[in-house]
Amino acid sequence: MAVAEEKNITALFNLAVIYEEKGDKVKAKDTYQEVLRIDSEHFKSKVNLAILLDKDGRGEEAHKYYQEALKLNPKDARIHHNIGINLKRAGKLEDALKYYKKAIELDPENSLVYYNTGILYNILSDYQSGADALEHSIKMNKHNTYAYLALGDALERQKDI
Numbered sequence: 001m002a003v004a005e006e007k008n009i010t011a012l013f014n015l016a017v018i019y020e021e022k023g024d025k026v027k028a029k030d031t032y033q034e035v036l037r038i039d040s041e042h043f044k045s046k047v048n049l050a051i052l053l054d055k056d057g058r059g060e061e062a063h064k065y066y067q068e069a070l071k072l073n074p075k076d077a078r079i080h081h082n083i084g085i086n087l088k089r090a091g092k093l094e095d096a097l098k099y100y101k102k103a104i105e106l107d108p109e110n111s112l113v114y115y116n117t118g119i120l121y122n123i124l125s126d127y128q129s130g131a132d133a134l135e136h137s138i139k140m141n142k143h144n145t146y147a148y149l150a151l152g153d154a155l156e157r158q159k160d161i
Contacts, residue, residue: 009039016048025052043072047079054082059090077107085116093124111140115147122154130154 016031032049035042050065066083073079084099100117107113114137121130134151137144 009035009042012038013042013045016045020048020052025056028052041072043069046072047082050086051082054086054089059086062086063090075106077103077110077113080106081110081113081116084120088116088120093120096120097124109140111137111144111147114140115144115150118147118154119150122150122157125157127154127158131158 012031012035016028016035019028019031029049029052032045035045046065046069050062050069053062053065063086066079066086070079070083080099080103084096084103087096087099097120100113100120103110103113104117114133118130118133118137121133131151131154134147134154137147138151
């Protein structure tokens with residue numbers, strides 16, 4: 001790829017990020033897609049476009065971009081985490097759990113992944129695993145109030161079993 005083309009891709013990507021930060025999702029999406037027309041393997045554009053689509057309720061389309069990004073960088077914990085979130089929203093809970101577990105394996109210091117894993121275990125009625133994941137999340141981030149609430153829920157539900 002020529003240097004001028006690389007600069008153009010970088011400029012377009014940065015423009016898409018600015019559109020996104022300003023709240024113009026349509027222009028951001030269009031600009032990420034323009035980057036991908038020039039460089040079909042632009043990892044960050046695939047990821048950011050997938051996130052935009054997911055937030056916009058277009059989960060299936062987002063999933064396609066997440067999977068493409070995953071093929072480009074299979075050791076990226078963020079992608080595994082995002083795919084887990086995407087699958088959870090689609091009701092594919094067991095599949096989501098697999099991606100959360102892989103994200104933890106790749107980035108064991110990410111408290112948010114442990115939090116989301118704990119929430120998912122609670123949804124699956126595996127309250128002990130949920131409590132374990134949430135306790136781990138809290139150890140890493142003592143300021144996540146929601147983790148404490150979810151942990152309390154998991155512990156309370158264990159009593160009911």
